[in-house]
Amino acid sequence: MSSLFPEDDPAVAPRGPEKTSPLAQRMRPRTFAEFVGQEELLAPGKPLREAIERDLLQSIILWGPPGTGKTTLARIIADMTRARFVAFSAVLAGIKEIREVMTEAERLRRTTSRRTIVFIDEIHRFNKAQQDAFLPRVEAGDIVLIGATTENPSFEVNAALLSRSKVFVLHALTTADVEGLLRRALEDRERGLGAEAVAVDEEALHAIAMSANGDARSALNLLELSVAAAPAAEEGRRVDVVRVEQAIQRRALLYDKSGEEHYNLISALHKSMRNSDADATVYWLARMVEAGEDPLYIARRLVRFASEDVGNADPQALTVAVAAKDAVHFIGMPEGNTALAQAAIYLATAPKSNAVYEAYAHAAEDAHRDVAQPVPLHLRNAPTKLMKDLAYGKGYKYAHDEDDAIADMSCLPSALEGRTYYEPRDRGFEKEIKRRLDGWADIKKKRRG
Numbered sequence: 001m002s003s004l005f006p007e008d009d010p011a012v013a014p015r016g017p018e019k020t021s022p023l024a025q026r027m028r029p030r031t032f033a034e035f036v037g038q039e040e041l042l043a044p045g046k047p048l049r050e051a052i053e054r055d056l057l058q059s060i061i062l063w064g065p066p067g068t069g070k071t072t073l074a075r076i077i078a079d080m081t082r083a084r085f086v087a088f089s090a091v092l093a094g095i096k097e098i099r100e101v102m103t104e105a106e107r108l109r110r111t112t113s114r115r116t117i118v119f120i121d122e123i124h125r126f127n128k129a130q131q132d133a134f135l136p137r138v139e140a141g142d143i144v145l146i147g148a149t150t151e152n153p154s155f156e157v158n159a160a161l162l163s164r165s166k167v168f169v170l171h172a173l174t175t176a177d178v179e180g181l182l183r184r185a186l187e188d189r190e191r192g193l194g195a196e197a198v199a200v201d202e203e204a205l206h207a208i209a210m211s212a213n214g215d216a217r218s219a220l221n222l223l224e225l226s227v228a229a230a231p232a233a234e235e236g237r238r239v240d241v242v243r244v245e246q247a248i249q250r251r252a253l254l255y256d257k258s259g260e261e262h263y264n265l266i267s268a269l270h271k272s273m274r275n276s277d278a279d280a281t282v283y284w285l286a287r288m289v290e291a292g293e294d295p296l297y298i299a300r301r302l303v304r305f306a307s308e309d310v311g312n313a314d315p316q317a318l319t320v321a322v323a324a325k326d327a328v329h330f331i332g333m334p335e336g337n338t339a340l341a342q343a344a345i346y347l348a349t350a351p352k353s354n355a356v357y358e359a360y361a362h363a364a365e366d367a368h369r370d371v372a373q374p375v376p377l378h379l380r381n382a383p384t385k386l387m388k389d390l391a392y393g394k395g396y397k398y399a400h401d402e403d404d405a406i407a408d409m410s411c412l413p414s415a416l417e418g419r420t421y422y423e424p425r426d427r428g429f430e431k432e433i434k435r436r437l438d439g440w441a442d443i444k445k446k447r448r449g
Contacts, residue, residue, distance in 0.1 A: 003262075004203055015313055016125075020320070022220075022221065022224065022225065023130075023185060023192065023193070023220045023221070023224040024171070024216070024217045024220035024221050026191040026192065027181070027184070027185050027188065027191055027192055027220055028072050028075065028169065029069070029072050029076070029173065030075070030076070030078065030079070031076065032049065032053075034351075035069060035072065035073070036067070036069075036169070036177050036180060036181055036216070037068065037170075037171070037173045037174070037177045037216075038170055038174065039067060041168055042130070043071075045395055048060075049145075049169060049299070052076070052077055052080060052081075053080065053081070053084055054214070055080065055081050057077065057117070057144055057146075058165075058166065059138055059143075059144050059145040059146070059165040059166070059265070060145075060146055060147070060165055060167070060168055060259055061123070061147045061148075061149065061153050061157060061162065061163055061165045061166070061168070062074075062146065062147065062148045062168055062170055063149055063150075063152070063153050063166045063169050063170065064150070064169060064170025064171060064172070064239065065089070065150055065170075065171075065172050065214065066214065066215050066216030066217065066218070067172075067173070067212070067214065067216045067217040067218055068151075068170040068171065068172060068173060068214070068216070069119060069216070070121075070148035070170060071148060074121075074146055074148065077119075077146065078117075078119070081117055082104075082119070083112075083115040083116060083117045084108060084114060084115070084116045085115060085116075085117045085119070086101055086105075086116060086117070086118050087118075087119040087120075087121070088101075088118065088119065088121065089121050089122065090120055090121060090123055090124070090125035090126045090130075091121075091122060091125055094130075095129060095130055095133060095144065096292070098130060098133045098134070099133060099224070100139045101116070101118065102133060102134065102136075102143070102267070102352060103302070104116070105118070105137055105142045105143045106137060106140070106142045106357040107112040108142075109140075109142040115141075115142070115143070115144055116142065116144070117143070117144045117146060118134070118143050118144070118145055118146065119146045119147075119148070120145070120147045121148050121398060122148065122149065122150075122300075123147035123148060123149050123156075123157060123158035123417065124150070124151040124153075125147045128158060130137060131157065131158045131161050132160075133156065133159075135158070135160055135161055135164075136163060138161065138164050138292070138336050139164065141415065145161070145165060148186070149164070150265065159400050170292070170437055171214075172214025172215070173214045174215065175206070175209045175210060175214075177216075178208075178209040178212050178214065178219045179205055179206065179209045179215060181216050181219060181220065182205055182208060182209060182219060183205070183330055185220060185223060186198060186200060186223075189434060191243065192376070193223075194235070195388070196227075196236070197235065197236025198236060198237050198238075198239070198255075199236060199237070199238045200223070200226075200227075200238075200239040201209065201238075201239065201240045203240070203241045203242060204239050204240050204241045204243065205279045206243045207241050207244045208222050208223055208226065208244055208246070210291070210292060211244070211248050211292060211294040212292075213294070222244070222247060223239075224245050225247045226239045226243050226247045226257065227239055227247065227345065229243060229247055230243050240294070249306045262293070265287055265288050265293075266288070266298075266301060268280070268284045269281060269284040269285055269288065269298075269301070269344070270301065270305060270309075271285055273305055273309065273344060273347045273348040274305075274309050274352065276348055276349060276352065277396075278345050278348045278349055279347060281344050281345060281347075281348040282341055282344065282449075283341060283346060285340060285341060285344050286337075286341075289333075289334075289337050289340065295328045295333050295336055295337075295340060296328060296329065298340055299321070299325035299328050299340065299343075300325070301320055301323055301342055302321040302324060302325070302340070302343050302344060302347060303313040303318065304319040304332065305321070305323060305347055306320070306321040306322075306347060307355070307356055307357070308354060308356075308357045309347075309352055309353075310347060310350045310351070310352060310353065311353045311355055311356035311357065311430070312353065312356060312428075312430050312433055313350065313351040313352060313353035313427050313428030313429055313430045314350040314351055314424065314428050314429060315429060317346065317347055317350050320342075320343050320346045320347070320447070321343050321347065321409070323339075323343070324340055324342065324343035325338045327339035327364055328340060336368040349366065351427040351428025351430075352427065352428075352429070353424065353425040353430050355422060355423055355424050355425055355430060356422070358423070359422035359423070363419045363421045366416065366419070370415065370416075373413030373414075373415050373416060374413065376410070376412075376413060376414065377390075377391050377392055377393070377394060377395070378393065378394060378395035378396040378397075378409065379392060379411060380392040380393055382416065384408060395409075397409045403443075404440075404443055406440050406443050408444050408447040408448060414436065422437075424437065
């Protein structure tokens, strides 16, 4: 079995970090007091923290991007639990090792009543047979499973295993969180760089935090690389933003994902697409992507734009936007940048209509403002005799039995009779939709006459 970290013997697993270890490893939080981020899960009094501190943890899945503290949390649990703790790497462990641990967990529970906590890093890399091997021992209570994954558990973890686990979502750290970690590393004389003569400019520190994109490990690695690359001088090493740019091999772009510039750039992208300006669209998109914006955030905005500003003027727009989202999720970055660009340019050059957006807004306004209107009797199903006796379904006309598949029948509540919500524009495919709706309205009018 390959373990992420030795499990039980303090002599085998000294807590003091070696100076030869990477900075990110040396600065890994050892207690909740040192843990940064995830306050909604781990602040004092929160259920997950309470379960860990009281050693009452049940099977959980930790889902979040890299560098958000999944493995660190497992280490803290290992230090605090009285249960036997075993760690797997899904990249290295096989079914044979899993079965051996499951057998030992069953024996330990039967003979000593002691639980076994099994931590699986990158659980999404285990195949179905490997994941199934844990299920009987989870059901029997012999093990408590902790799975860590960067992928959506709904798609990557067996449904049976997922139903017996609580999923906790860990979010990327904020820029302020990452800057705090970097300052701690610069000040810590035992584990960090505090004993060395190192000075890092505030602008450089911010550039490192921005480049890390919420990943604490990436930020600490970049800080260590920047310091190592800085020339030694009599007064020590000094790191400025130019040195950071050289370390990451690209210019540190002005961008704050949680501040005003974030909203300025997404607004510029949205309005450039709305104005059918393909060149401005791809420029603002590139500004966001190259500055480290979450690509799935951009993809979500494109999906929204496809419905809000293109709508049925080009029904294919929504398909293209969703496909771009799936492509980014599937291949990741940086390769996903062209999928985002393709979708954004498609949306910019598509015919525009906000008729769907306005139709929903008006309907929602009526839904909130008026007393909830009852569904007309002729539109209700009547699966029982009582419901049929109460005239449910009476007067309903089956459209396929009518000429042109159009029945002379209103489908709105009587109080809203004649209300029009959707008014298609004379652009793109909505011109055809408008022709159809006008034609059907004429057919109904003739039949009533």
